[in-house]
Amino acid sequence: MRSFTTLLLLISMNAAAVPVEGHKIMISAPNAYAVEAGRKVAAKGGNVIDVAVAVGLTLAVTAPYYAALGGGGFALVKMTDTVEAFDFREVGPAKTHRDYYADLHESASRNGGHAVAVPGFPAGLYGLHQKFGKMKWKDLFAEPLKLAREGFAVSGEWVRETDEEKDHFNKSGLEKLFKKGGIGYKPGEILKQPALAKALEIFRDQNLKGFYEGAVAKDVVDSVANEGGVISLEDMKNYKMRSLAPLVTEYEGHKIYLMPPPSSGGVLIKTALKLIEKMGVKNKPALSAEEYHLLGEIESRVFRGRTLLGDPDFHKNPIDYLTSTKYIDQLKDSIKADKVTSLDPLPLDSGAKKESEETTHFSVLDADGHAIALTVTLNGGYGSGVVTEKFGIAMNNEMDDFTTRPGKPNMYKLIQGPGNDVAGGKRPLSSMSPTLVEKAGRVIMSVGAPGGPRIITAVLQAIYRIIGRGVDTDLAVQLPRVHHQFMPNTLFVDRARFSPEVIDGLKAKGHQIAEGSQAKVYVVKARPDGVLEAAFDSRGEGAAGGF
Numbered sequence: 001m002r003s004f005t006t007l008l009l010l011i012s013m014n015a016a017a018v019p020v021e022g023h024k025i026m027i028s029a030p031n032a033y034a035v036e037a038g039r040k041v042a043a044k045g046g047n048v049i050d051v052a053v054a055v056g057l058t059l060a061v062t063a064p065y066y067a068a069l070g071g072g073g074f075a076l077v078k079m080t081d082t083v084e085a086f087d088f089r090e091v092g093p094a095k096t097h098r099d100y101y102a103d104l105h106e107s108a109s110r111n112g113g114h115a116v117a118v119p120g121f122p123a124g125l126y127g128l129h130q131k132f133g134k135m136k137w138k139d140l141f142a143e144p145l146k147l148a149r150e151g152f153a154v155s156g157e158w159v160r161e162t163d164e165e166k167d168h169f170n171k172s173g174l175e176k177l178f179k180k181g182g183i184g185y186k187p188g189e190i191l192k193q194p195a196l197a198k199a200l201e202i203f204r205d206q207n208l209k210g211f212y213e214g215a216v217a218k219d220v221v222d223s224v225a226n227e228g229g230v231i232s233l234e235d236m237k238n239y240k241m242r243s244l245a246p247l248v249t250e251y252e253g254h255k256i257y258l259m260p261p262p263s264s265g266g267v268l269i270k271t272a273l274k275l276i277e278k279m280g281v282k283n284k285p286a287l288s289a290e291e292y293h294l295l296g297e298i299e300s301r302v303f304r305g306r307t308l309l310g311d312p313d314f315h316k317n318p319i320d321y322l323t324s325t326k327y328i329d330q331l332k333d334s335i336k337a338d339k340v341t342s343l344d345p346l347p348l349d350s351g352a353k354k355e356s357e358e359t360t361h362f363s364v365l366d367a368d369g370h371a372i373a374l375t376v377t378l379n380g381g382y383g384s385g386v387v388t389e390k391f392g393i394a395m396n397n398e399m400d401d402f403t404t405r406p407g408k409p410n411m412y413k414l415i416q417g418p419g420n421d422v423a424g425g426k427r428p429l430s431s432m433s434p435t436l437v438e439k440a441g442r443v444i445m446s447v448g449a450p451g452g453p454r455i456i457t458a459v460l461q462a463i464y465r466i467i468g469r470g471v472d473t474d475l476a477v478q479l480p481r482v483h484h485q486f487m488p489n490t491l492f493v494d495r496a497r498f499s500p501e502v503i504d505g506l507k508a509k510g511h512q513i514a515e516g517s518q519a520k521v522y523v524v525k526a527r528p529d530g531v532l533e534a535a536f537d538s539r540g541e542g543a544a545g546g547f
Ligand code: DON
Pocket: 355, 356, 357, 358, 359, 360, 377, 378, 379, 380, 398, 401, 429, 430, 431, 432, 450, 451, 452, 453, 455
């Protein structure tokens, strides 16, 4: 009883986010500017995709550390009878190959031109609009362009992110992006980005060619080359968003639509949900050491399979095996309720890593069940640190998501397999997991998160809490979570949200506990009475709105 009271107290202290309700369309996104841009588009009659495009473009202006045009991402979309998955992840430049990083400096896949993969976010926004948009493409730029030209008030997150990365940018690009070199801004100060506004105008007026050909493409290619990288004009011109069939699974009477490879998230979440159901996790006392122990053990088991995955155009993914009853039963038999029984993990530095904030997610859901869950990323802090010299576009460092050095962990301490080797035209394996949940043929929930591998365990636990245990949407997002990614052999907890009794209970079962920040979940859910509620994680910035 004492632990439950402690927990409630902790939750009430931490839970800045409240559910926001509407009846027509709701948005959960990382900042208020983006939500407002989306709300304005919806008020003009825009559909879910129009709203999403406006939200995405606005984030490219207000939060370039994770949603710049130089990034890439995934979306799950329900606009017709079927749910579709869209992949606008960055691809390796044609000149890269399996041994590309062998003779380069250890940080080459993280910083500078070698780290940059061909961006996909603009192709994603444009492609989604072409397929499903209702409003005119040009009209979706009104709000983001205004914010770029006239300025917006930088947030605490913006200041922290930019200051943290200030030594990591190329100088000419940095000067284009921030007039004061990014240094010394205070939260609330107004930032104007005239160069970025120009790039947005070109994208608005010339569509896809406005980014992938012409002056903007040349700026990307030249700026990356000046920092040592090898993206060519041809690479830019060849970039294509692709559509994929989502992975589907049943969970507690719901259909869960998940992102397939090159995301690892869908496969791992599918396997984990099956284990959660088979092991009756929801019958354990809620928020108890028994419950979190099983969640941690399940997470570590499913992460083991991640090393077998890669881009489906280059690698045969053993999805049937990883989601088969035989494999899942083997994993189930290896888990014990009373103690940790890890499967021979390799020794690895288990130092907790601060969650970086270079990915983000937003969800939009309307009263008719039209929905999008979109996750976009630059990978690390302002990506590669390369900011284009003419238009001030921050470029990703998504190359680090490939297996750049076999057997060595990447920046998220993930050890990757041969299916994820570097190749030109190939997409690196990702943890991004935009997800839609359907009940009786209608999408009732759109969810996702940033947070590297923690995305997978956060989305899993959000689905488990909300769908499996019927916890209210906002509370489910704020509740304590555990993260285990097999290697290192450590259960990461956000300690301040846990009662000491639960932590002690987990230690008694043999868990090596480390403090480690968790991902940030964004979700919109339709309640059975039809009300749409949006929630975002009090672990970071967020906003919700709609009507
Ligand atoms: O695609 C991936 O898995 C990583 N590039 C995501 C990085 C991430 O989520 C960082 N953010 N918080």
